[in-house]
Amino acid sequence: MQERTLQTIDDAIALVKQSSLSHIKLGLSDIDGVIRGKYMRKDKFISALQSGFAFCDVVMGWDSNDELYDNTTFTGWHTAYPDAAARIDPSTCRRLPLERNAQGEDMLFFIAELDGPAAQVCPRRLLHRVIQRAADLGFDAHAALEYEFFMFDETPDSIREKQYRNLKNWTPGNFGYSVLRSTVHADFYEELMDLCERMDLPIESLHTETGPGVLEAAIAVDRIDHAADKGFLFKTFTKALAEQQGLMATFMAKWSHHHSGQSGHIHLSLTDRKTGLNVFHDPKAEHHMSALHRHFAAGQQRYMPELMAMYAQTINSYTRLVPGYWAPLEASLGVENRTTALRVIPGGPKAQRIEVRIGSADANPYIALAAALGSGLLGIEQKLEPTFTFGNAYTQEFPESIKFPQTLWEAAQRLRRSDAARDLFGNVFVDHMAATREWEERKFREYVTDWELQRYFEII
Known part of the structure; x- marks a missing residue:
């Protein structure tokens, strides 16, 4: 299965399961266009594909230097920086040739986006609206x-x-x-x-x-x-x-x-x-x-x-x-x-x-x-x-x-x-x-x- 032909969550799960990678990489956009992301262990990643996952909403509450805004209402100390709902878009799957595991397999990378109330400030969801x-x-x-x-x-x-x-x-x-x-x-x-x-x-x-x-x-x-x-x-x-x-x-x-x-x-x-x-x-x-x-x-x-x-x-x-x-x-x-x-x-x-x-x-x-x-x-x-x-x-x-x-x-x-x-x-x-x-x-x-x-x- 070619990773750039994935369309469904089931397609993505099948690709991840057959991969030799132990972890999968994902990232989402903050306000400044910086990719904020992490590695997820394979089983956790499959669960996130199926049911979504949580991502601390501080990524929309700080600047490009990780300094916390003191003037925003969406998130801040007044909300205690809770987790926001997030989801992975399976159609964005790509191989990342800059990273390779011991078996010689290129890393898999997916784009995620914020969901629920946080979708209102998520740049990717903004464009999709x-x-x-x-x-x-x-x-x-x-x-x-x-x-x-x-x-x-x-x-x-x-x-x-x-x-x-x-x-x-x-x-x-x-x-x-x-x-x-x-x-x-x-x-x-x-x-x-x-x-x-x-x-x-x-x-x-x-x-x-x-x-x-x-x-x-x-x-x-x-x-x-x-x-x-x-x-x-x-x-x-x-x-x-x-x-x-x-x-x-x-x-x-x-x-x-x-x-x-x-x-x-x-x-x-x-x-x-x-x-x-x-x-x-x-x-x-x-x-x-x-x-x-x-x-x-x-x-x-x-x-x-x-x-x-x-x-x-x-x-x-x-x-x-x-x-x-x-x-x-x-x-x-x-x-x-x-x-x-x-x-x-x-x-x-x-x-x-x-x-x-x-x-x-x-x-x-x-x-x-x-x-x-x-x-x-x-x-x-x-x-x-x-x-x-x-x-x-x-x-x-x-x-x-x-x-x-x-x-x-x-x-x-x-x-x-x-x-x-x-x-x-x-x-x-x-x-x-x-x-x-x-x-x-x-x-x-x-x-x-x-x-x-x-x-x-x-x-x-």
């Missing part, structure tokens, strides 16, 4: 994710010893689309591509971007729920592969003010659930944009400023969103225009789509995709019409209504006040997400930065 909204309208969604990430000749110990300063990039210079670099370092490229093939995260293209040691990987298009799972797994296991080879990869939105930021672009399209045809494509319309495509793009454009906390989820995300750094500052929309936040890509029936270019590589893919899909669906429901930008969007003036929040705190307040977000995602998620982003901003304000020391230490 928005997918159901699309299904109720008669649509299936397809997506593809692109990630830029910097590589370093460092280890987790060495970066801490250096206090994250004077890091050695994997390669020097810029060299975007460099065949020289990919040939010299072919071993890592080939191992990454092979890992992703074997884990059903196929990389459609992989190349150097402009900058020292920066790569861009485009993961092949899939159904949006599968695409989110693939983005979720890709980031962690790319980092794991790199660290096994004495290297490090970072998906920070911007690791240095000397270099460009790292994007996490989203490509989206809708198909008719009955016919399977791309509803964005109309061969007779301008740019082949159907009315549904226009409405979808308009919804994304209209609600993007309110949902920025779901696209740009960290303090660091907003260091990309400054003038002159190849990132739009407003919800601009263009046709084949890489200076706008939204890019319409005309094509044939299979290729017609929209690209969300504002997202950064640090975003939780479940949350970012929920925002991108949900806002587009609102555009269809409300029959909104888009406003197009032509030429270089970086040099043009835009109305205040479509400008983005400039800080994570401002983005969290916009999300809190958003009726659209509450309609799409529910009050429990919106309140929890906004509170966690407010916490992140507060933690940042506790620290003195290098910039402040350089700016004020002597002269003020």
